[in-house]
Amino acid sequence: MPSQSNTLYEHVFVDARADILFNFGCPYARTRLDETSSESMGTSNLDTQRTYPVIIQQTGEIYLIGLRFKPGGLSAFLPIPIHEISNLTLDIGMMFSASMMELQSRLYDAASFSQQIELLNTFFLKRLNPNAVHPYANEVARQIEQYGGEINIHALCQQVGYSIRTVDRIFNITYGISPKAYARIVRFQRALRQMRQNPSLNLASVAQNCGYYDQAHFAKDFSALAGQNADQFRKYLLAKSLAPNLVQILQAP
Structure with missing residues (x-):
C-alpha cells in the first residue's frame, strides 16, 4: 500500500526466483552491483530470475504490489523457454497480453489488500x-534442494536417466539456469539461513556445514551472490541482534 519514504534501499540477493511488480508510486532505481549505472524502473514489470545481486533504491511515494514465483514457477505461466528471458526486466503487457494491463487497473482500484x-x-x-x-x-530441483546444493550433478543425471546435456537443456527451459548454477544458489541460501539463525556462528563453521571446499570458496560464492562479503553481512546480523531497531530490508529465504 502507499507510503512515504525519504530513500529506501533494498539489497536483493540471488535466489533463482522471478518477480512481478506493479508500481503505482514513484519510479525506483535498480543497480547491478558490478556496474556503476542505475536503471530507472517507472512502470510495472516482470523481473526474471537473476544470476547477480542488485540494490533497489526508492524515493518518494512507494506503492508497490508484487508477487514472487517459486524457482521454476514462471514456466507454468509463459509458453517460452525461461532461459531466453533470464536476467531481464520486461514489460508485463508484452509478456502477458492486454489482460495483465486490465489486472493492473483493477489492482489499483481495489478497496483493500485482501481484494488485491x-x-x-x-x-x-x-x-x-x-x-x-x-x-x-x-x-532434479527437488533433489538439489533436499541435499542443500551438495550433490554431484553427473550422478544426479544418471539417477533420472538422462545425459547431462539433456538435463541441462530441460532444466534451463523450466528454471532459466543450469542445475549446477541452481545448486550453487541453493547452497548459498542455505548458508544465509544458518547465518540468520545464528549470527555468532563463525564463517569457517558455516562454510563447513554447507559443504564448501573451504572458507575461501564460501567467501567467493557469497560475494558473487550477495554483493557483499560474508563478514560484512555477519557483522550486520550481530549488530541487528543487539539493536532490534536497526533496519535493513533483505529478501526472505
Missing part, C-alpha cells in the same frame, strides 16, 4: 498450466 490478493489469485490460477513444467526438471 484475491484478484491476483484469480488471474494466475486461471492461467496456470502445470503440464508446461517438465517433471524431470522438478525432480
Whole structure:
C-alpha cells in the first residue's frame, strides 16, 4: 500500500526466483552491483530470475504490489523457454497480453489488500498450466534442494536417466539456469539461513556445514551472490541482534 519514504534501499540477493511488480508510486532505481549505472524502473514489470545481486533504491511515494514465483514457477505461466528471458526486466503487457494491463487497473482500484490478493489469485490460477513444467526438471530441483546444493550433478543425471546435456537443456527451459548454477544458489541460501539463525556462528563453521571446499570458496560464492562479503553481512546480523531497531530490508529465504 502507499507510503512515504525519504530513500529506501533494498539489497536483493540471488535466489533463482522471478518477480512481478506493479508500481503505482514513484519510479525506483535498480543497480547491478558490478556496474556503476542505475536503471530507472517507472512502470510495472516482470523481473526474471537473476544470476547477480542488485540494490533497489526508492524515493518518494512507494506503492508497490508484487508477487514472487517459486524457482521454476514462471514456466507454468509463459509458453517460452525461461532461459531466453533470464536476467531481464520486461514489460508485463508484452509478456502477458492486454489482460495483465486490465489486472493492473483493477489492482489499483481495489478497496483493500485482501481484494488485491484475491484478484491476483484469480488471474494466475486461471492461467496456470502445470503440464508446461517438465517433471524431470522438478525432480532434479527437488533433489538439489533436499541435499542443500551438495550433490554431484553427473550422478544426479544418471539417477533420472538422462545425459547431462539433456538435463541441462530441460532444466534451463523450466528454471532459466543450469542445475549446477541452481545448486550453487541453493547452497548459498542455505548458508544465509544458518547465518540468520545464528549470527555468532563463525564463517569457517558455516562454510563447513554447507559443504564448501573451504572458507575461501564460501567467501567467493557469497560475494558473487550477495554483493557483499560474508563478514560484512555477519557483522550486520550481530549488530541487528543487539539493536532490534536497526533496519535493513533483505529478501526472505
